[in-house]
Amino acid sequence: MKLSADLKAFEGRIGYRFTRPELLVRAVTHSSMSSATRDDNQRLEFLGDRVLGLVMADALLKHDRGASEGQLAPRFNALVRKETCADVARQIALGDVLKLGRSEMLSGGRRKLALLGDAMEAVIAAVYLDGGFEAAREMVLQLWGKRILKVEEDARDAKTALQEWAQGRGFPPPKYIEVKRSGPDHAPVFTISAELANGEHAQAEAGSKRQAEQAAAKALLDRLESA
Structure with a gap:
């Protein structure tokens, strides 16, 4: 071939x-x-x-x-x-x-x-x-x-780090909202939005809710830390 x-x-x-x-x-x-x-x-x-x-x-x-x-x-x-x-x-x-x-x-x-x-x-x-x-x-x-x-650096628990960031500023814990689920049942793709009380948010997608939540938390952390 x-x-x-x-x-x-x-x-x-x-x-x-x-x-x-x-x-x-x-x-x-x-x-x-x-x-x-x-x-x-x-x-x-x-x-x-x-x-x-x-x-x-x-x-x-x-x-x-x-x-x-x-x-x-x-x-x-x-x-x-x-x-x-x-x-x-x-x-x-x-x-x-x-x-x-x-x-x-x-x-x-x-x-x-x-x-x-x-x-x-x-x-x-x-x-x-x-x-x-x-x-x-x-x-x-x-x-x-x-x-x-x-x-x-990459291995840190992004959800825990984001929660600590929020608590350190007097905010309630972040919310994780399922925006969309796509793909077949045997290989779903979840889109999750990590949201803070001050309106800051970021989305990510992955093959499980847990992975998508971690990815969304990391994306939001990266944005907050670079601001």
């Missing part, structure tokens, strides 16, 4: 050339495009999540040899969560090469956090199956880059 020009360019962005290009094609094929003769990326997503977890656990242990399990766990969660995977996917323009069904494309699938995060995990699995663990590890460490070095 020969790769299209856009997928060849994508190989350059991830720093890996496939010997079995069909694995990359499968990794970027969403379930809305699957058929009897075309596999989607759901099984690869399952595997890629585990490969990513092992790479990050190993990297964190090497980065801070004195950290306790209690310190490592939130750092690990920050690095492997769907929001981070989607952020990396945007960094390499993964959305541009996704193979989507018409309805998914029209609903903005190329920009959806959950869809991008899932596809990023599928790409990791494809590299693992094509070149082995070392190839996958090298790619992940290259793409995650400085995120590993500054993970302590």
